[in-house]
Each structure stands twice: as structure tokens, then as C-alpha cells.
Amino acid sequence: MxxxxxxxxxPPPCGNELNADxxxxxxxxxxxxxxxxxxxxxVLRHLPADEAxxxxxxxxxxxxxxxxxxxxxxxxxxxLSEMWPDDAVDxxxxxxxxxxxxxxxxxxxxxxxxxxALLTFDPDTAAGVMNTEIILVNSDASVDDAILxxxxxxxxxxxxxxxxxxxxxxxxxxxxxxxxLMLSKPGTQVRDAVGKQDLITVSFDADKSEVARILGHYxxxxxxxxxxxxHLMGVVTxxxxxxxxxxxxSADMLGMVGAGQTEDVDTPWLTSVRMRLPWLVINxxxxxxxxxxxxxxxxxxxxxxxxAVLMPMVANQAGNTGQQALxxxxxxxxxxxxxxxxxxxxxxxxxxxxxxxxxxxxxxACFSIMLLxxxxxxxxxxxxxxxxxxxxxxVAGGSIxxxxxxxxxxxxxxxxxxxTALTDGAGFFIFLSLAGLFLLT
Numbered sequence: 380m381x382x383x384x385x386x387x388x389x390p391p392p393c394g395n396e397l398n399a400d401x402x403x404x405x406x407x408x409x410x411x412x413x414x415x416x417x418x419x420x421x422v423l424r425h426l427p428a429d430e431a432x433x434x435x436x437x438x439x440x441x442x443x444x445x446x447x448x449x450x451x452x453x454x455x456x457x458x459l460s461e462m463w464p465d466d467a468v469d470x471x472x473x474x475x476x477x478x479x480x481x482x483x484x485x486x487x488x489x490x491x492x493x494x495x496a497l498l499t500f501d502p503d504t505a506a507g508v509m510n511t512e513i514i515l516v517n518s519d520a521s522v523d524d525a526i527l528x529x530x531x532x533x534x535x536x537x538x539x540x541x542x543x544x545x546x547x548x549x550x551x552x553x554x555x556x557x558x559x560l561m562l563s564k565p566g567t568q569v570r571d572a573v574g575k576q577d578l579i580t581v582s583f584d585a586d587k588s589e590v591a592r593i594l595g596h597y598x599x600x601x602x603x604x605x606x607x608x609x610h611l612m613g614v615v616t617x618x619x620x621x622x623x624x625x626x627x628x629s630a631d632m633l634g635m636v637g638a639g640q641t642e643d644v645d646t647p648w649l650t651s652v653r654m655r656l657p658w659l660v661i662n663x664x665x666x667x668x669x670x671x672x673x674x675x676x677x678x679x680x681x682x683x684x685x686x687a688v689l690m691p692m693v694a695n696q697a698g699n700t701g702q703q704a705l706x707x708x709x710x711x712x713x714x715x716x717x718x719x720x721x722x723x724x725x726x727x728x729x730x731x732x733x734x735x736x737x738x739x740x741x742x743x744a745c746f747s748i749m750l751l752x753x754x755x756x757x758x759x760x761x762x763x764x765x766x767x768x769x770x771x772x773x774v775a776g777g778s779i780x781x782x783x784x785x786x787x788x789x790x791x792x793x794x795x796x797x798x799t800a801l802t803d804g805a806g807f808f809i810f811l812s813l814a815g816l817f818l819l820t
Contacts, residue, residue, distance in 0.1 A: 404430070404433035404434050404436065404437045405437045407430075407433075407434045407437070408434050408435075408437035408438045409437075411423075411434060411438060411442075412438065412439060412442055416445055416446070416449060419442070419446050420446055420449060420450045420454075423435065423446065423450070423454075423458060424450070424451075424454050428457050428458055428460075428461045429461045431458045431461070432458050432459070432460075432461035432462040432466075433462075435447075435458055435459075435462065435470060436462055436463070436466040436469075436470070439645075440469070440470070440473045441473070441643070441645040443470045443473060444470070444473035444474050447459075447470065447471075447474050447478070447482065448474060448475060448478050452481050452482055452485045453485050455482055455485070456482055456483075456485035456486045459471070459482060459486060459490075459494075460486055460487065460490050463510055463512055464493055464494060464497055464510060464511050464512060465497070465508060465509060465510040465511075465613075465619065467494055468494060468497045468498055468502075468507070469502075469508075471483075471494065471498060472498070472502055479498075483495060493511065497509075497511065500583070501584070503586060503587050504583065504584050504585060504586060504587060505581045505582065505583055505584070505585045505586075505587060505590045505602075505604045505615055506583040506584065506604060506612065506613070507587065508587050508590070508615055508619045508622075508623065509583075509604045509612065509613035509614060509615050509619075510613055510614055510615070510616060510619070511612070511613040512536045513536060513543060513611075513613060513614055514528065514529055514532050514533075514536050514542065514543070515543055515544075515545050515549065515611065516528060516529075516542050516543065516544050516545070516569055517544075517545065517546070517547070517569070518544050518545065518546055518552050518553070518568075518569055518570040518573070519547075519568070519569070519570070520568075520569050521565075521566055521567065521568055521569065522560055522563040522564075522565065522566075522567045522568075522569060522572055523565055523566065525542060525560060525569055526560065526561070529542070540556070540557065540600040540601050540616075541554050541555060541556055541557070541600070541601055541614075542554070542555040542556075542557065542560050542569075543603060543611055543614070544569055544570070544573050545611055548610070549610050549611060550608065550609045550610055550611070551578060551580065551603055551605055551609060551610070551611040552570070552573065552578075553569075553570070553573030553574075553576050553578070554573075554576065554578065554603065555569070555572060555573055559572065560572065578603075579593070579597060579599075579602070579603075580602070580603045580604070580605045580609075581593060581602055581603070581604055581605070581615070582604075582605065582606075582607070583604050583605065583606055583612055587615075587623050588623065588627055588713070590602060590615050590620070590623070591620045591623045591624055591627070594615065594617065594620050595620070599617075600616065600617050601614040601615065601616050601617070602614060602615045627713060632791075642654055658793050658796060661793070661796060662796050662799075662800070665796065665797075665799070665800030665803075665804075666800070666803075668800065668804050669694075669800065669803040669804045669807055672804055672807045672808050672811075673690075673807055673811070675811075676807075676811035676812075676814075676815065679811055679814055679815045679819055680811070682819050683814065683818060683819065685752070685757070686810070686811065686814050689748070689761055689810070690806065690807055690810050690811065692744070692761075692765075693761070693764045693765050693768050693806040693807075693809070693810045694768070694802055694803045694806035694807060696740060696765055696768070696769060697765070697768035697769045697771065697772035697802040697805070697806050698772060698798065698799055698802040698803065698806075699772075700733055700736065700737070700769045700772040700773050700776070700802075701771075701772030701773060701775050701776035701798045701799075701801075701802050702776060702795065702798065703773075703776065704729040704732070704733070704772070704773045704774075704775075704776030704777045705776035705777070705779065705780065705794055705795065705798055707725075707729070707777075708722075708725060708726075708729070708776065708777045708780045708781070708790075709780050709790055709791050709794070711725060712780055712784065712790050713791075722781055723781070725777060726774060726777035726778050726781070728777075729773040729774060729776060729777035730770060730773055730774050730777075732773055733769050733770040733771075733772065733773025733774065734766075734770055734773075736769060736773075737765060737766035737767070737768075737769035737770050737773075738766055740765055740766075740769065741761075741762035741763065741765045741766040741769075742762060744758070744761045744762050744765050745758035745759055745761060745762030746758065748761050756817055756818060757814075757818060759817075760810070760813045760814050760817055760818060761810070763813055764806065764809045764810035764813055767809050768802060768805055768806040768809055768810075771801070771802065771805050772798070772801075772802045775798055775801050775802065776798055779794045779797055779798055780794055
């Protein structure tokens with residue numbers, strides 16, 4: 380009897396949804412985001428758990444949340460267990476609290492306990508973004524034993540950039556780069572290889588933006604996170620800091636114009652309305668103030684209609700000057716530790732820039748209007764108003780973030796709205812007042 384050929388293994392129904400070349404987790408995640416939710420879950424179920432974990436960690440937060448909330452709890456728990464703890468916590472933070480407990484209960488007690496502990500920390504602090512899968516080496520060990528320990532633990536730990544040396548109480552006593560460890564003479568005690576160090580660490584409750592600043596300042600790949608007694612709790616890695624900086628930059632950009640700082644295209648539209656409406660109301664009140672100023676000078680505009688044509692130029696130019704100063708100041712506050720004296724010197728610097736640029740633009744405006752209208756006095760009024768409003772815009776753009784910070788608010792939050800209100804209102808008032816004094820008397 381002829382032997383029947385073996386049956387071909389039936390591929391999973393979603394087996395061909397991903398390009399075979401998408402081997403990198405980021406590429407795989409990008410392709411997953413183009414699929415329907417059902418296809419995303421199917422692909423992740425049929426991928427090896429470690430590959431599915433890497434892809435899930437790279438997915439957009441909203442997409443990852445939808446996947447976990449709709450996937451079978453056991454399948455989701457299997458994938459979460461393969462993720463690095465900091466990545467798993469980031470994803471679980473997006474999930475509804477009730478379903479989060481279901482997922483954690485489906486995991487092994489050890490994994491669930493670790494993730495529950497990390498979830499208790501504020502996600503905007505060092506502890507909220509740290510990775511706990513690190514290799515600790517006792518200070519009494521030899522460098523040979525330390526190298527053997529790293530080899531034995533490396534498979535279950537994130538790639539170590541540094542060796543963290545602790546005492547018997549798990550207090551951090553030193554940090555060694557892998558290079559220094561490998562170059563140490565055989566038989567050397569780890570404590571001798573470390574020597575005396577001025578440890579650079581960050582407290583577990585430090586704001587994550589401060590963590591990013593410290594890591595960038597010292598050009599470290601990792602930064603140890605310690606508790607108040609100096610016990611090593613975990614590390615924040617450079618890839619976490621990149622995410623922090625991206626989040627901070629997008630939040631600042633959205634906040635400057637009064638949009639929700641956590642808003643994206645997947646945010647429910649009613650939620651976006653609630654986030655934006657208060658600032659739109661404030662902006663309307665500010666605009667009403669500018670309109671009232673124009674109304675006060677209705678008689679001046681009626682006598683000389685050209686004023687209505689020129690006054691938006693004053694406000695727009697000053698507004699742009701202020702936006703430049705605002706952007707520089709917010710960047711300064713975001714990337715460096717706050718220094719009150721240096722900050723106010725920065726405002727003085729912006730005032731100097733406003734004076735010089737205002738003089739140049741004012742003279743250009745004066746000569747241009749004089750050539751077009753053959754009215755030297757109108758050109759002088761326009762140039763003077765432009766100079767004054769540009770100085771005001773530069774000083775306001777530098778000062779508003781500092782004032783908001785002093786009030787305990789985010790320096791970027793709606794700064795642009797307040798700046799525009801000030802430069803528009805002041806610009807109209809200065810220009811129309813000068814016109815009334817020198818052109819219409």
C-alpha cells in the first residue's frame with residue numbers, strides 16, 4: 380500500500396497578515412497597527428510569546444489597551460509575563476482597572492506580585508518608569524564570580540550596561556561598567572574594582588522629567604533608582620528616557636495651544652471637547668478684551684480707515700516675537716534644572732532681542748508706509764507701535780512660563796493663549812493711542 384504523504388500543517392487564519400521581513404518588533408508593531416483588532420489578536424496569539432511581548436511593547440498605547448481588553452485573559456497573561464516589567468506596567472496602565480485585575484490574576488503569583496508593586500508607583504516618577512530586572516553583584520564577590528553570575532542571569536534580565544554593586548543589605552555601594560569589569564585583573568574583589576565613588580542616583584519619587592535631565596546631563600545609559608535608605612530598586616534606561624522626552628515634547632506642544640496634554644487622534648471626541656472647551660472660553664474672553672479696545676477707538680478708525688488695515692500687522696509681529704521667546708524659555712525649563720536667577724536673566728536677554736528686532740522692523744515699517752502713503756507721521760506711528768509691542772511680546776513670552784511655574788502650573792499650559800491676548804490687546808491700544816495723539820489731533 381502506497382504511503383500517504385504527510386498532511387501539510389494548516390497555517391493559522393492570520394498567519395499571512397504580517398510581512399515576513401518585519402522581524403524587528405517596531406516594524407512588526409507598525410504592521411499590526413494597520414490590521415483590524417481581530418487580526419491583531421490572532422497574530423499575537425500565534426506568535427511565540429517572546430516575540431508577541433516585544434511587539435506589544437512597541438504598539439501605540441490605545442491599540443495595546445484594546446488588544447489586552449479583548450484578548451483571552453490567559454493568552455494576554457502569557458504575553459505580559461514575557462515582557463520587561465517596565466513595559467508591562469506601561470501597557471497595564473492603559474487597561475481598565477477591573478480588567479487589569481483579571482489579567483494579573485491569570486499570571487503566575489511571582490510575576491503578578493512584581494507588576495502590582497510597580498503599579499502602585501506614580502507613572503510620572505522614576506519608580507513608575509524603572510526596570511526591576513537588573514543584575515546585583517555583592518561587593519564581597521570577586522570579578523570572576525561576578526562575570527559568571529552575569530552569564531548565568533543574563534537570559535532573564537535586560538541587557539546590562541553597568542554592574543550594580545550592593546552590600547549585604549542591598550544598598551548600592553558602586554557602579555561598574557561592563558568594560559571596567561572585564562578589564563579587572565582576575566581575583567580582584569569587586570569592592571576594590573569599584574573603589575570610592577560619588578554615586579549619581581535618583582530617588583524613586585523624583586519626577587520623570589528630572590530623571591531624563593540627569594541622564595542626559597551625565598550621558599549615562601542607565602540611572603539607578605534608590606529608596607530613601609539607599610536600597611537599589613531598579614534602573615531607568617536610555618530608551619525609557621527617549622519615550623519620556625517625546626511625551627514631554629508633545630505635551631508641551633499641545634498645552635501651549637490649550638489642547639489636552641494627553642490628547643491624540645484616538646481620544647474620544649467628547650473627552651477632547653471637555654479638555655479644550657475651558658481654554659476656548661478663556662480665549663474668547665481674551666478676544667473680547669481686544670475687541671473692546673478696538674471699540675474704544677472706533678472714532679479714530681472712522682476718521683482714518685487705514686488704521687484698521689495696519690493694526691493687525693502690529694499685533695501679529697509682536698505675537699510672533701513673543702512665540703519665539705516662549706519657545707526658547709519652555710525648552711530651557713524642560714531641558715535644564717530650574718535656576719531662578721538664570722531664568723530671569725533669560726527674560727532680560729529676550730528683552731534685548733525684542734528691542735533690537737523691534738527697532739529694525741519698526742524702521743522697515745516706517746519707511747515702507749512712508750513710501751506707500753507719503754505720510755511720514757503715519758510711518759513713525761506704525762514703527763513706534765511695532766517697537767513697543769515687540770518689546771512687550773518678547774518680555775511676555777519669556778515671563779509667562781516663569782509666572783505659570785511660580786503658580787504651580789505647567790509652564791507650557793495655554794501659554795500661547797495668554798501671550799496672544801496680551802500682544803493683541805496691547806498692540807491695538809498702543810497703535811490706536813499713538814494714532815489718536817499724533818495723527819488725528
